[in-house]
Amino acid sequence: MSAPRPPARVFRGNPIATLVAVCFGLFMVGLDATVVSIANPAIAADLGTSFTELQWITNVYLLGLAVFLILGGKIGDRFGRRRMYLIGVAAFAITSVAIGLIGSVEGVIFFRALQGASAALLMPQTLSLLRSTFPREKFGMAVGIWGGVSSVAIAAGPIVGGALVQVLGWQSIFYINAPIAVIGIVFAAFALAESTAERQEGRFDVLGVVLLALGLAALVIAIVQGEAWGWGSASTIGAFALAVVFLVVFVIVEARVRNPLLPLGLFRSPRFSIGGLAIGTNFFALLGVTFFLTLYLMNLRGIDGLVAGVMLLPLSGVSIVASPIGAIVVSRIGARWTMIIGLVAIAASFFALMTTTVDSPYLAMAAAFVVLSFGVGFTMTAGADSIVGSAPVQYAGVAGGVQSTMLQLGGALGTAVFSAIVSASVAGSALDLTETERGSLAQGILPEGTTGADTIVAQAAFLDGFHTALLTGAIVALVVAVLAAVLIRDQRRPAVEVVLEETVEGLAAHA
Structure with a gap:
């Protein structure tokens, strides 16, 4: 008689099942990170958005993430x-469907904000659940798969978005989240075991959360609306003043409360501060240029969505290998020099893209995309190591939250600043345009009836603004590179696995 078989491991709480379960939510958020940019021209055409409203469709999602990521982890x-x-997964799916159904610009912006907040709730839990389930010796493997799924989703975004917009309309890029979420929720309900932090001491820093949210919101509103209101108008100056007041009060509160949302002592470390600045600069450049590359390809050059998505693949697809290679470089030469190399590469790619014309050969642009992707990957891993690696162990989660908040805030500001520069260039052109026509031209759309010499002037107005924005991004990247060279001294040489773990923990904002 054979010996009885040991009982099969319970499905709930199984590490592999947990990894598969969290990848559903991770894939949705990663896909939406790049899929929306390819749909912006179609959204603008269908809903008749102004240029400022189109910016808000991108920025309000990033703002929702930036404000609530740390809180979501806690x-x-x-x-x-x-x-x-x-x-979080259910809310992300519901808000995604609502975006497609609402049929108004105001509704899309409102539900995009809720979608960002939903992403901020689900993302921190993905790594927290893996950490509480996987044995320490296998956690690195889980982190690697986590990062791979996120990279694949980000790389697939432009192609998936281009195909869906071309065949089914822009609403379909949001509807696709619904079936993914339903399958993911059903699977997760059976696979995930509940877990909480071992310590539950202290109260939430509610006042800190409110002050930070109001400060960031006022700052982004001032930058996004500055061109429409006028940079010297009372509304713009008032929004900037409110941002300063809220953020200063936030710093005062954080210095006095017992359990601060953000321990200010972390910023005494140059590695931590410059690392956060590098992460913000990284996505200031990436999100700003991605927003306008899509408008350039689809509106100015008239390329359809699917082809535009394929053309952007060297930028998104190379990201799959850029961060792992960046982690290897950090382990060999340290975060300081890896960060400098990454920021210089970003600047170099922007200088190359400044030669872009209406009929630029694609291979030249693709080469710049590859350089940019490696620059972003190197800066991301070096910044992660500088932020998470320099924080005390008890603040590792908060440090990851700071990293991800800087990432989202940098992306929102990048889109806003690039847009303001392009809008100013269009407004200063020799063409006699109405306000609506200026907004359209800032999106790369030539005014109706434009012919002959006026066409050349209109195209030049958009491209001159884009080139100036690229120059601005390159200068910002080089300035931060100089700060890293001057202020960062310690050369920690962590293992590759540690750098990758720090990178993805910051992306998930585990707190």
């Missing part, structure tokens, strides 16, 4: 990561 730690993950 809520999961206290009230249950499984519960918060499921709520």
Whole structure:
């Protein structure tokens, strides 16, 4: 008689099942990071958005992420990561469908904000659940798969978005989240075991959360609306003043409360501060240029969505290998020089893209895309190591939250600043344009009836603004590279696995 077989491991809480479950939410958020940019021209054409409104469709999602990521991690730690993950996935799907159904610019912007907040709730739980499930010796493997899934989703975004917009309309890029979420929720309900942080001491820094949210919102509003209101108008100056007041009060509060949302002592380390600045600059450049590359390809050059997505593949696809290679470089020469190399590469790619014309050969642009992708990957891993690696162990989660907040805020500001520069160039052109026509030209759309010499002037107005924005991004990257060279002294040489873990923890904003 054969010996009885040992009982099969319970499905709930199984590490592999947990990894598969969290990848559903991770894939949705990663896909939406790049899929929306390819749909912007179609959204603008269908809803008749102004240029400022089109910016808000991108920026309000990033703002929702930036404001709530740290809080999302803390809520999961206290009230249950499984519960918060499921709520986040469901909310992300519901808001995605609402974006496609609402039929108005104001509705799209409102639900994009809620979509960003939903992403901020689910993302921190993905790594928290893996950390609480996988044995320490296998956690690095789980982190690698986590990063791979995110990279594949980001790389697939432009192609998937281009195909869906071309065949089914822009709404379909949001509807696609619904079936992914349904399958993911059903699977996660059976696969995920509940977990919370071991310590539940202290109260939430509610006042800190409110002040930070108001400060960041006022800052982004001032930058995005500055061109429409006028940079010297009372509204713009008032918004900037409010941002300064809220953020200064936030710093005062954080210095005095017992359990601050953001321990200010972390910023005493040059590695931490410059690392955060590098991460913000990284996505200031990436999101700003991606926003306008899509408008350039689809509106100015008239390329359809699917082809434009394929053309952007060297930028998004190379990201799959750029960060792992960046981690290897950090382990060999340290974060300081890796960060400098990455920022210089970003600047070099922007200088190359400044030669772009209406009929530039694609191979020249593709080469610049590859350089930019490696620059972003190197800066991301070096910044992650500088931020998370320099923080005390007890603040590792908060440091990851700072990293991800800087990432989202940098992206929102990049889109806003690039847009303001292009809008100013269009407004200063020799063409006699109405306000609506200026907004359209800032999106790369030539005014109706434009012919002959006026066509050349209109194209030049858009491209001159784009080139100036690229120059601005390159200068910012070089300035931060100089700061890294001057202020960062310590050369920590972590293992490759550690750098990758720090990078993805910051992306998930585990708190």
